[in-house]
Amino acid sequence: MQEIFDDAGLPAGVYTNIFATNDQIAEVIADPRVEAVSVTGSARAGAAVAEVAGRNLKKVVLELGGSDPFILLSTDDLDTAVEAGMAARLDNSGQACNAAKRFIVAEDLYDDFAAKFTEKFTAVTPGDPTSPETELGPLSSAAATQRLQEQVDRAVDQGAQISGDGRAQGNFFPPTVLTGVTPEQDAYTEEFFGPVAMLFKVSSEEEAVALANDTPYGLGSYVFTTDDAQALRVADALAAGMVFVNAVGAEGAELIFGGIKRSGFGRELGRYGIGEFVNRKLIRVVPA
Numbered sequence: 205m206q207e208i209f210d211d212a213g214l215p216a217g218v219y220t221n222i223f224a225t226n227d228q229i230a231e232v233i234a235d236p237r238v239e240a241v242s243v244t245g246s247a248r249a250g251a252a253v254a255e256v257a258g259r260n261l262k263k264v265v266l267e268l269g270g271s272d273p274f275i276l277l278s279t280d281d282l283d284t285a286v287e288a289g290m291a292a293r294l295d296n297s298g299q300a301c302n303a304a305k306r307f308i309v310a311e312d313l314y315d316d317f318a319a320k321f322t323e324k325f326t327a328v329t330p331g332d333p334t335s336p337e338t339e340l341g342p343l344s345s346a347a348a349t350q351r352l353q354e355q356v357d358r359a360v361d362q363g364a365q366i367s368g369d370g371r372a373q374g375n376f377f378p379p380t381v382l383t384g385v386t387p388e389q390d391a392y393t394e395e396f397f398g399p400v401a402m403l404f405k406v407s408s409e410e411e412a413v414a415l416a417n418d419t420p421y422g423l424g425s426y427v428f429t430t431d432d433a434q435a436l437r438v439a440d441a442l443a444a445g446m447v448f449v450n451a452v453g454a455e456g457a458e459l460i461f462g463g464i465k466r467s468g469f470g471r472e473l474g475r476y477g478i479g480e481f482v483n484r485k486l487i488r489v490v491p492a
Contacts, residue, residue: 226252234260240481243267244301247466265470265480267301267462269395270423273416274304275438276313277409277429285428286320289401292426292452294328294379297341298399299348301467302424302446302455305396307403308412314405322381325401326368330376342375343398349375352398356380359391393420409438417443423463426452445471 206221224232233241233256240263243253250266257264274292279285292304309317333341343349349372359382360366368380379399385391391402406412416425424446427438439447445463448454455461455473462471470480 229253230256233257233262238262240264242470242472242481243468247468250468263481265462265472266468267470267472268423268466268468269397269421270301270303270463270467271305271393271395271419271421272302272424272426272444273419273442274307274426275412275416275428276307276309276317277412277427277434277438278310278431279313279428280430282313282316282320286317286324288426288428288452289317289321290325290328293325293401294340294399295453297330297333297343298377298379299344299397302461304426304452305400305402306416306419307401308406308415309403310412311405311407314403318383318403321401321403322367325379325381328379328399330373330378340376340379340399343372343377344375346375348397349377352377352396352400355391355394355396356382356400359385359389362389362391364389364391387418395421409434413438413441417441420466421463422465423467424448 206219209219232238233253241253241257242265243250244267247268250268254264254266274289276285289304289307295303307321328339330340330342331338343352353372356366356370363384363386364382365384366380366382369378370380371378377398382391382400382402385402385404404415406415422444425442425444425448427435427447427449429435429438429450435449439449443464445467446461458474460471460474460476462468471477
């Protein structure tokens with residue numbers, strides 16, 4: 205990243221990449237020369253950084269994990285909805301905080317969607333991440349792969365049904381679908397940071413919203429419906445920082461990005477993202 209900025213002509217020192225340990229980062233945050241901190245990472249990492257920042261009275265923005273719902277209530281083209289769901293789950297090999305992770309589907313569409321999605325999703329083969337033809341690359345580290353494997357194994361042990369191989373090969377994790385996930389299972393409230401999708405069937409709009417909001421996270425969300433009034437109604441009812449209607453991959457540098465609950469606080473990007481790190485100063489002049 206620093207090389208990109210340097211090559212682009214950014215003045216020296218404006219962007220500096222630092223490889224540091226957790227303890228060293230804590231010292232950096234506490235240093236009086238640092239006035240604010242922004243974190244992209246897990247809820248655990250965000251809490252650790254926020255603790256140090258708060259103790260030193262530093263402004264902090266946290267963009268953390270998510271278990272974003274993909275709500276399908278109606279469609280004129282189920283195949284397109286399936287393709288959108290796959291794109292929303294496979295982005296960055298499933299390692300995107302705002303990737304769709306819980307697929308909440310109206311009961312009249314569920315069987316067909318589940319069959320088509322599962323067939324196409326589990327058929328995706330991991331490959332060379334440097335190739336433009338590759339749809340799914342490896343996970344970020346051996347530790348990340350181990351965590352995901354443990355989550356999937358625990359979900360199955362606790363009663364979830366699995367489609368797909370569900371077994372890592374090195375740091376490549378195959379696309380996996382879980383069904384039958386219930387509130388009693390750990391998987392119900394966990395974030396799966398990799399190509400694992402959970403499918404849920406709902407009988408009404410209200411049930412879809414309730415299920416979507418029944419999570420400790422609140423980053424992004426996706427709503428697919430042919431009813432414009434329903435789209436706005438559901439979007440308004442979702443407890444999330446972002447809602448995308450009938451679209452995936454619709455983020456933009458000019459649009460705010462961030463969440464609520466364990467997904468963090470504050471906003472990145474756009475005017476409001478810049479505003480997080482601008483000191484607003486009042487000067488009022490009273491005529492003499």
